[in-house]
Amino acid sequence: GAGVSQSPRYKVAKRGQDVALRCDPISGHVSLFWYQQALGQGPEFLTYFQNEAQLDKSGLPSDRFFAERPEGSVSTLKIQRTQQEDSAVYLCASSPRTGRKGYGYTFGSGTRLTVV
């Protein structure tokens, strides 16, 4: 597609509910990143994939957070037993990854998660 698509755009979850956030990267982009952006803050890294391999998950805040990209394209970020502190905008980005030349990320518009 023309850009990175994320769905849903908004999600309200009751505390304790499980949620799944979807990211459709730009077609052909090898790398896919998930970031969490709290209100008034910069994005914070969660995890990153190169094709279907999850190469870095050091930013996932707890074992309630899980991400997958089984076929190297669409990715899902799952949060189990949501807590109020999980309320944030979850951003997905993709990158073509072509060796030394950094093309930079293209971000989606994000999913705003509100846990009540």
Add this chain to the structure above:
Amino acid sequence: QQQVKQSPQSLIVQKGGIPIINCAYENTAFDYFPWYQQFPGKGPALLIAIRPDVSEKKEGRFTISFNKSAKQFSLHIMDSQPGDSATYFCAAGPNFGNEKLTFGTGTRLTIIP
């Protein structure tokens, strides 16, 4: 060592002025320094990026100045316009931007007519 410090937190500039936003990093493994622009309800959009082998890069009205020895870099916006009003984030990362980025805390820029 992963922090990227950004200042100021907010900035108000008259139309036509040159807002300057500053960032400092600590990790010497960082070799890619992009700036992103974010409008409300949208994801960050890449404006311009620099590698540490150059001290300045210009793209249109946007200029990055880079000081490798001081581990600092800054964004200058020439002939600023009200449409430039947005939040700006600096970031830094290793491996030529192919891995995770560490973002600054953002600068809310307002350009008044």
